[in-house]
Amino acid sequence: MIKKISPLMVQGTTSDAGKSVLVAGLCRVLYRKGIKVAPFKPQNMALNSAVTKDGGEIGRAQAVQAQACCVEPTVHMNPVLLKPCSDTGAQVILQGKAITDMEAQSYHDYKKVALNTVMDSYTRLDEEYQSVVIEGAGSPAEINLRANDIANMGFAEEADVPVIIVADIDRGGVFAHLYGTLELLSESEQNRVKGFVINHFRGDIGLLQSGLDWLEAKTGKPVIGVLPYLHGFNLDAEDAISAVQNVDEQAKLNVVVPVFTRISNHTDFDALRLHPQINFRYVGKGERLDNADIIILPGTKSVRSALEYLRQQGWDNDILKHLRYGGKVIGICGGYQMLGESISDPDGVEGVAGASDGLGLLPVTTVLTGEKRLSNVEGMFTFNSESILVSGYEIHVGRTKTNNTSPIQLTNGTPDGAVSDCKQILGTYLHGFFDNQEVVRLVSEWAGVKDIETFDHQQRNEQAIERIADAIEEHLELSKLWPDVF
Missing domain, CATH: 3.40.50.880 (Class I glutamine amidotransferase (GATase) domain)
Structure with missing residues (x-):
């Protein structure tokens, strides 16, 4: 019987709030502590995908997160992958295999069935690993998507896992994002939120402190930490095309x-x-x-x-x-x-x-x-x-x-x-x-x-994972998440 530590789910106030990178970093931090850990994303909508060793298809971000765990990616790390093929429809991939194309409304009803696949994959990982770090999708506060949810709080409730919520301060309105997201959750969902993480902060942290104090007093939830803006940071994207372009007059x-x-x-x-x-x-x-x-x-x-x-x-x-x-x-x-x-x-x-x-x-x-x-x-x-x-x-x-x-x-x-x-x-x-x-x-x-110079892309990915893990260890109070480990 392997020694277990608590799983953790990372949800975000918006898409691209930093969930994928935070999960990768947390996975590497646990790996450094000798914890056998796996990433998991119940449902992913992305056209960036990877192929597992056994010939299945998963989101690219979960393959990178598996790299952070130093384990081989499997289809169970992303049991539901949706690949948009029109403005209203997507190819549905369950445990690595495409089963059909569905329109949005049909899939909304189908999620009741897909939940069984999600829970089967999660159970397999939970049995094999000491911990699982889980990534949500988009925001848990999308009112129109709450029914039959398998990507955020619907999964968290079904699997009974604790949650942290991350927001990107670089977008503006970070306190409204965090407070509003929590307010839109049900009481039981609010109770499983262990705290907040603010991402992409640049400047004097002292100028942010009054806002952090207000948020903690207003919600009763701790701010686990504030991650700095890491200049020049790049890790394989989940789906959005990076706005970072390399333009140099000296380039060849x-x-x-x-x-x-x-x-x-x-x-x-x-x-x-x-x-x-x-x-x-x-x-x-x-x-x-x-x-x-x-x-x-x-x-x-x-x-x-x-x-x-x-x-x-x-x-x-x-x-x-x-x-x-x-x-x-x-x-x-x-x-x-x-x-x-x-x-x-x-x-x-x-x-x-x-x-x-x-x-x-x-x-x-x-x-x-x-x-x-x-x-x-x-x-x-x-x-x-x-x-x-x-x-x-x-x-x-x-x-x-x-x-x-x-x-x-x-x-x-x-x-x-x-x-x-x-x-x-x-x-x-x-x-x-x-x-x-x-x-x-x-x-x-x-x-x-x-x-042309040698440029090792895989090594750059590894350096990026190490860099975000270093930032997490320095700026997050991990003892609030895993008191038996930190």
Whole structure:
């Protein structure tokens, strides 16, 4: 029988309040104390996902949190994943496997069933680990979502776990956020809130003290601590595209990525976005794909509609102009499919059944099927007369065929990707492709940039986890959460 310590659920006053990062940091703090800990998020809505060792799909944030725990991620760490495929519907993934697409109202009713899956996964983790640190979703005070809730207080009540509430002071109105959120909870829910955490504070803490005193007196709940704003801090995002762009006149390489309406796995580009010698820019609606050495088309949950959006923005013409001037183009997953000759969806897997002409820049054709490919892979990438070992993960429903020799030969014997005859265009299904330092070097040389610095993205993630854990240990009164440990 393993020695147990209390689980803890981190809920937030808003989306992007810092829940994911706080959970990762708390997990690392417990790991440092010798506690066998696991992360858990009952329900996640995100297009950034990761593939577990057993071939399941979970939110990217839970994979990072598992890294903070120094354990292998499993599907039970995020038993319900919702991947939006329209403004009102999403693909529903239970314990790593896609089961169906649902409209919002249908899913709202289905949550009664999904709760069984959530509790099954939580029970498994609770039995295996000494503690579980749980992340809520959005805000627990969304009145319209309270019925059948499985993401926040609905889960906390069912599992009988204590809760802390985090708010981002950088957004403004932090005391209203915390006080108002608590007031909108039921009495039993209020009773399980152990305290508050204020995130992203910068300035003189003395100027905040009167507000902290007021909050504690008004609510009867302690402020567990105030976390400082950590300048230059970056950890793989749950879903929101980071506003942090690296723009440096001394940079050697210019990379541009268009943002589709349902862009997926944009964490693919963090290794480029944060590289000190790369000017990286996301391009949105009404902007141009210009001033680039490399244009990268990202993945998307709805590839044909994203391709139509690309044309509506005139980005297809921008790409052709870029190529005429000798620029390079890369497509990842859905972006790879777009670069081909055609994309067929005979069964309406991603929407209305039909077919679309691709950009015609790679000699490949794609058929979308109902079976999603989920796997962690590795293989040899042969490019510019050099071969290097690469690894990544595949998440796609398309089956793509090409007559050209593929640049990547996976160890399972499957070829991946394509290169154009003009050698200016490359496509691959591998997410995480750029996390490999040698890949970044090779594509930089392909774009005419020599001697680019080594930048270890995985090590940067590890340093970020250590940094937030250090801040938590310094600024939070952890004895109020785990008195037997701290």
